[in-house]
Amino acid sequence: MEKITIPHTTLSGSKLILGCMGLGGGWDAGTVLTKAHEKEARDFVEAGLELGANFYDHANIYAHGRAEEVFGRILKERPGLRDQLILQSKVGIRWKDTPKDTPQRFDFSRQNILEATEAILKRLGTDHLEILLLHRPDPLWDAQEVAEAVALLKAQGKVRYFGVSNQNRFQMEYLQSMLPDPLVANQLQLSLLHSGFAEVGISFNQHAPQYPDGWEGTVEYCRMHQVTMQAWSPIDRGVLTGDLTGQPENVKATAALVKKLAQQHSTTPEAIQLAWLLKHPAGIVPVLGTSKPERLRACAKALDVTLSREEWYSLFGAARGATMP
Numbered sequence: 355m356e357k358i359t360i361p362h363t364t365l366s367g368s369k370l371i372l373g374c375m376g377l378g379g380g381w382d383a384g385t386v387l388t389k390a391h392e393k394e395a396r397d398f399v400e401a402g403l404e405l406g407a408n409f410y411d412h413a414n415i416y417a418h419g420r421a422e423e424v425f426g427r428i429l430k431e432r433p434g435l436r437d438q439l440i441l442q443s444k445v446g447i448r449w450k451d452t453p454k455d456t457p458q459r460f461d462f463s464r465q466n467i468l469e470a471t472e473a474i475l476k477r478l479g480t481d482h483l484e485i486l487l488l489h490r491p492d493p494l495w496d497a498q499e500v501a502e503a504v505a506l507l508k509a510q511g512k513v514r515y516f517g518v519s520n521q522n523r524f525q526m527e528y529l530q531s532m533l534p535d536p537l538v539a540n541q542l543q544l545s546l547l548h549s550g551f552a553e554v555g556i557s558f559n560q561h562a563p564q565y566p567d568g569w570e571g572t573v574e575y576c577r578m579h580q581v582t583m584q585a586w587s588p589i590d591r592g593v594l595t596g597d598l599t600g601q602p603e604n605v606k607a608t609a610a611l612v613k614k615l616a617q618q619h620s621t622t623p624e625a626i627q628l629a630w631l632l633k634h635p636a637g638i639v640p641v642l643g644t645s646k647p648e649r650l651r652a653c654a655k656a657l658d659v660t661l662s663r664e665e666w667y668s669l670f671g672a673a674r675g676a677t678m679p
């Protein structure tokens with residue numbers, strides 16, 4: 355799999371990131387890791403290595419930490435593997451009852467960033483992360499406080515580069531104003547069925563805009579400052595390749611077009627959905643969410659597909675359910 359130098363870094367990362375949210379047995383806090391979870395993680399990592407992917411995305415909340423824990427076990431089994439990989443994780447979301455009698459919340463406090471990162475390193479069995487992202491904006495944040503945590507983690511060699519997730523232009527600008535080094539990534543929900551990032555650019559000054567709140571200037575900020583846009587849920591969690599009963603007309607039409615284009619390009623529907631993101635000149639990097647090696651291979655075919663401008667717009671038009679303008 356082709357690799358690219360991640361802007362503002364010396365890292366060479368694969369053009370597709372492997373998301374680890376599906377590892378570790380799901381969202382139940384009480385689940386205990388088993389050999390089956392280990393096998394799933396091992397198969398996933400091996401399939402990724404076969405494809406030449408070296409970039410893995412975690413978050414401290416995935417499977418209540420078990421996604422990182424099981425990944426750490428696979429790293430331990432394979433000495434030398436850690437050094438071949440780019441490990442990215444996220445902090446800033448806290449589960450209910452951590453500690454007891456607390457609500458579900460966001461927490462960008464210095465203390466939480468530092469403690470959560472320590473816990474990530476311990477679970478993964480590594481002494482550093484290549485990239486740490488702030489998971490979801492915390493209304494109570496103080497960017498100066500975040501900057502202190504970032505500076506400390508960097509000075510200690512525990513994190514090399516920092517980025518954000520689900521932040522708009524203004525939030526990025528605010529944080530960046532306190533940081534000496536550039537943010538390297540913003541992980542956002544970007545896909546055919548979640549195309550606000552494209553919609554915002556064509557809705558301005560229209561009679562009937564489908565104007566997505568909050569997107570204003572976000573894509574342009576990322577492009578101007580070379581903040582890589584990483585796309586989460588890039589294949590819409592399988593909606594377009596699943597059972598379409600009860601889905602709205604635009605989803606059915608998009609699924610039909612995806613299927614047709616997959617046949618025309620001799621590729622998979624997943625590849626067409628991802629190629630739609632890859633066509634965007636911002637250099638979007640999809641974060642794949644499947645834990646199934648077979649689906650991973652179906653997704654990886656995207657790197658062999660180049661959609662024409664006309665195909666890109668046909669897909670966009672089908673997904674938004676309206677012509678332009």
Ligand SMILES: NC(=O)c1ccc[n+]([C@@H]2O[C@H](COP(=O)([O-])OP(=O)(O)OC[C@H]3O[C@@H](n4cnc5c(N)ncnc54)[C@H](OP(=O)(O)O)[C@@H]3O)[C@@H](O)[C@H]2O)c1
Nearest residue numbers: 373374375586587588589590591592595641642643644645
């Ligand atoms: N920053 C954030 O706020 C945020 C939020 C969500 C996710 N993420 C990251 O982004 C990654 C990708 O997110 P995602 O998992 O939502 O992305 P996705 O790649 O769009 O969806 C993958 C999920 O959909 C399922 N799926 C795919 N095709 C399917 C089909 N044809 N039929 C049934 N199920 C199908 C997969 O199940 P199988 O495993 O069975 O294939 C998997 O659970 C995550 O792993 C995580 O690293 C970040």
